[in-house]
Amino acid sequence: xxxxxxxxxxxxxxxxxxxxxxxxxxxxxxxxxxxxxxxxxxxxxxxxxxxxxxxxxxxxxxxxxxxxxxxxxxxxxxxxxxxxxxxxxxxxxxxxxxxxxxxxxxxxxxxxxxxxxxxxxxxxxxxxxxxxxxxxxxxxxxxxxxxxxxxxxxxxx
Amino acid sequence: xxxxxxxxxxxxxxxxxxxxxxxxxxxxxxxxxxxxxxxxxxxxxxxxxxxxxxxxxxxxxxxxxxxxxxxxxxxxxxxxxxxxxxxxxxxxxxxxxxxxxxxxxxxxxxxxxxxxxxxxxxxxxxxxxxxxxxxxxxxxxxxxxxxxxxxxxxxxxxxxxxxxxxxxxxxxxxxxxxxxxxxxxxxxxxxxxxxxxxxxxxxxxxxxxxxxxxxxxxxxxxxxxxxxxxxxxxxxxxxxxxxxxxxxxxxxxxxxxxxxxxxxxxxxxxxxxxxxxxxxxxxxxxxxxxxxxxxxxxxxxxxxxxxxxxxxxxxxxxxx
Numbered sequence: 001x002x003x004x005x006x007x008x009x010x011x012x013x014x015x016x017x018x019x020x021x022x023x024x025x026x027x028x029x030x031x032x033x034x035x036x037x038x039x040x041x042x043x044x045x046x047x048x049x050x051x052x053x054x055x056x057x058x059x060x061x062x063x064x065x066x067x068x069x070x071x072x073x074x075x076x077x078x079x080x081x082x083x084x085x086x087x088x089x090x091x092x093x094x095x096x097x098x099x100x101x102x103x104x105x106x107x108x109x110x111x112x113x114x115x116x117x118x119x120x121x122x123x124x125x126x127x128x129x130x131x132x133x134x135x136x137x138x139x140x141x142x143x144x145x146x147x148x149x150x151x152x153x154x155x156x157x
Numbered sequence: 158x159x160x161x162x163x164x165x166x167x168x169x170x171x172x173x174x175x176x177x178x179x180x181x182x183x184x185x186x187x188x189x190x191x192x193x194x195x196x197x198x199x200x201x202x203x204x205x206x207x208x209x210x211x212x213x214x215x216x217x218x219x220x221x222x223x224x225x226x227x228x229x230x231x232x233x234x235x236x237x238x239x240x241x242x243x244x245x246x247x248x249x250x251x252x253x254x255x256x257x258x259x260x261x262x263x264x265x266x267x268x269x270x271x272x273x274x275x276x277x278x279x280x281x282x283x284x285x286x287x288x289x290x291x292x293x294x295x296x297x298x299x300x301x302x303x304x305x306x307x308x309x310x311x312x313x314x315x316x317x318x319x320x321x322x323x324x325x326x327x328x329x330x331x332x333x334x335x336x337x338x339x340x341x342x343x344x345x346x347x348x349x350x351x352x353x354x355x356x357x358x359x360x361x362x363x364x365x366x367x368x369x370x371x372x373x374x375x376x377x378x379x380x381x382x383x384x385x386x387x388x389x390x391x392x393x394x395x396x397x398x399x400x401x402x403x404x405x406x407x408x409x410x411x412x413x414x415x416x417x418x419x420x421x422x423x424x425x426x427x428x429x430x431x432x433x434x435x436x437x438x439x440x441x442x443x444x445x446x447x448x449x450x451x452x453x454x455x456x457x458x459x460x461x462x463x464x465x466x467x468x469x470x471x472x473x474x475x476x477x
Contacts, residue, residue: 012245014209027170032177038197042288043373044365046358049308054366057203057335059195060188061369064207065246067165073177075194081175088173097245100283100374125249125277134285140278141271148270152257 001093001116005029005086006071009078009107011099013065018120019095020069026095029085030066032059032075036103043103079110086115097122163187203335205240205369212241216255225268231338231403236269240336240369242276249273276375283374290377291358293386299351300433306356310363314349321419322411323399324348335369340402346383347392351431352419357384393427396420 006019006028013030015021020028036044037059039051066073074081086094093116096108111117126144133139163186165179177194181187188202205211215238227233241247253273260266283290297303313319317328327341337345342364349360361380365371381387396418400408408414422430 010244013207014212014241014244014246014248014251016248016251017245025169027168032195037195039362039366042291044371045362046291047288048291049358049362052362052366053195053197053199054371055200055332055335056188056191056195056198057200057367058369058371059198060191060202061205061207061240061335062244063187063191064163064211065209065241065244066207067163067179068208068210070166070168072168072170072173073179074175075177084175085173089170100280102287122245122248123250125253125273132281134278134282137275137278140281141274144274144277145271148253148274149263151253152260152263154263155261 001095001118003089003091004093004095004118005082005089005091007031007082007094007096007111007117008066008069008071009096009099009101009104010062011101011104012097012122013062013069015069016123017069018097018122022120023095025070027085027089027091028069028071029082030069030071030073031078031081032062032073033078033103034076041103043101078107082107082111083114091115093118095120160184200332203333203369205237205334205336207240207244207246207369209241209246212238212246215241216247216252219255219259219269221256221259221266221269225265228268229340229402231340231406233338235338237336243370243372243375249277279372279374279378282378286374290374290381291361294378294381295386297391298385298389298435299391299431300435301354303356306350306354306359308356308359310349310355310359311353314353321348321407321413323403323407326407331364331367335367337368342379343383343392344394344399346380347394350380350384351391351393357381357386391432393424393431394420395422395424395427 004023004026006023006026008017008019008028008030010030012018033041035041038053039045044054045051063073072085074085082094094111095118098119098121099105108117108119126147128143128147132143160183162183163181168179178190181190184202191198192201215236219236220234223234224236228235238247238252242249242252253270256266256269256273293303314328317325317332319325319328324345327337327345330341331337331345346357346360349355350357357380358377361377364376364380365373368376378387383392385391396408399420411418420427
């Protein structure tokens with residue numbers, strides 16, 4: 001990828017977004033996802049209930065976060081808008097950042113049909129190798145807590 | 158200030174047709190533009206501002222030891238970082254480092270780091286469950302079938318006129334600001350699910366409409382914890398608990414303070430009133446291995462509640 005655009009999504013609206021860090025100055029876009037904001041997604045509503053739009057408070061919060069980032073703003077169908085933006089900038093690929101939201105994964109698949117997509121990982125809270133038992137928090141934490149605290153250095157006298 | 162101009166950081170590339178504005182005369186103008194752009198979205202802006210600048214201001218005020226001691230109180234020193242963490246304005250790793258930088262003794266910061274761990278835990282579960290987090294993870298332990306819970310939010314809840322000063326206050330705060338203290342979230346969720354017998358999914362969706370930190374995983378799974386489909390026992394509270402951690406704020410002017418408060422009872426009495434007998438609870442738990450036995454094990458009468466810095470309706474907690 002020589003001329004990527006960056007797709008910024010709602011899971012990584014900070015300067016530590018690895019796409020922004022890896023490609024400073026490259027055109028970046030965020031798309032207000034119309035269906036999601038209308039509540040028609042499992043990210044904003046119960047799939048078995050009638051959709052309810054999210055309130056303006058949430059949109060305003062995202063908007064204010066986005067104004068502090070070098071990112072163009074669009075609204076509509078996310079994949080379509082990202083691809084329009086990519087075409088306008090003559091991009092040969094898309095760089096974005098990892099997310100746990102299945103909706104982000106589905107959009108990424110759609111993008112992949114048109115352009116290569118590179119998904120960069122965010123710095124993890126704690127690195128745990130191999131399968132992690134999430135059956136209960138205590139099992140997870142028994143493994144995670146020592147790793148987290150291994151990064152702390154007691155202040156000197 | 159509300160009257161200051163709002164300017165997006167400059168973009169080194171030209172605007173394309175169809176792009177949304179990034180400059181506003183002031184915050185009110187931003188609100189007006191958003192109302193036009195998103196006509197289906199109800200309400201206006203939250204007093205809580207988005208952006209890293211505001212997140213850094215809050216981060217600079219972190220006091221891990223005070224947090225550990227006072228976080229369960231509605232007016233306690235909680236971080237209010239949850240909306241910024243939920244949307245990755247701050248990464249958990251950045252917050253972890255900020256906590257470490259303010260840590261003199263590990264013990265003093267363990268509680269706050271543990272809360273960050275809960276956020277990480279919910280996110281890992283989201284990866285595992287996907288959209289399945291909207292389904293009951295286990296049978297309810299209330300003695301009522303899932304079908305016994307209403308699918309719609311009653312008007313008195315949507316309009317904050319339940320007549321209960323505490324709940325109406327929480328609803329107004331949720332609608333007006335998009336943020337609630339974790340303890341208030343738990344009380345409100347328990348009121349909806351157990352006293353009003355509304356499906357947890359309905360409540361969870363309502364929270365996602367409003368909460369600035371609305372995260373599908375933290376929110377849905379915590380509602381399930383309250384409901385008992387992700388715990389071994391339903392979460393309830395009583396007036397003594399609410400009054401203690403809210404410093405009696407709402408009760409002082411509640412019309413039901415002297416008579417008719419539905420929370421004024423012992424836990425035993427409330428359990429008898431709210432739940433149907435369910436003789437198989439123990440067997441169910443043993444078989445399933447008690448997904449969150451650690452939490453339920455903590456829920457004895459002597460536990461303390463937890464206010465959260467990091468999640469939508471953060472991981473549920475002991476009831477007293």
